[in-house]
């Protein structure tokens with residue numbers, strides 16, 4: 001993840017977050033279309049869940065240049081995901097839905113460089129989540 005990629009991701013997210021609810025709806029609509037099997041895992045109000053996801057991504061995006069600082073929080077999020085029933089294989093489909101949402105939201109502002117930047121970020125995040133789900137280390141509150 002280069003400084004230029006971090007810059008691109010921050011800029012893109014600034015654009016997406018201005019239409020946060022729309023992006024959240026788009027993400028979950030896509031997720032339940034491409035992976036209907038995960039729908040039963042979402043037990044609570046999906047609009048509220050979408051807001052939580054958007055808030056978490058916002059937080060992560062603001063900390064991209066110092067990810068090590070938020071690693072304990074990512075681990076904690078990952079441990080909660082174990083309880084929600086998220087599986088390793090689900091991370092790829094969630095990544096695909098995230099990219100789809102961003103691409104749709106950005107429309108003709110989207111390009112290959114932006115896509116590569118988001119893929120780089122998501123790879124780091126998904127790897128940390130999967131490692132966090134696996135790890136038996138103490139759960140950070």
Ligand code: HEM
Nearest residue numbers: 038041042043044052053056080084086090091094125129
């Ligand atoms: C890096 C990727 C992900 C991020 C940033 C993320 C973020 C979040 C956040 C912020 C919440 C709110 C609850 C909490 O903070 O504990 C949540 C809940 C949840 N997530 Fe994720 N998530 C990710 C990946 C996934 C994946 C791969 C799955 C698999 C299907 C998943 C399924 C769920 C479920 C089932 C809930 C609980 C929903 C409910 O209470 O109804 N998430 N996620």
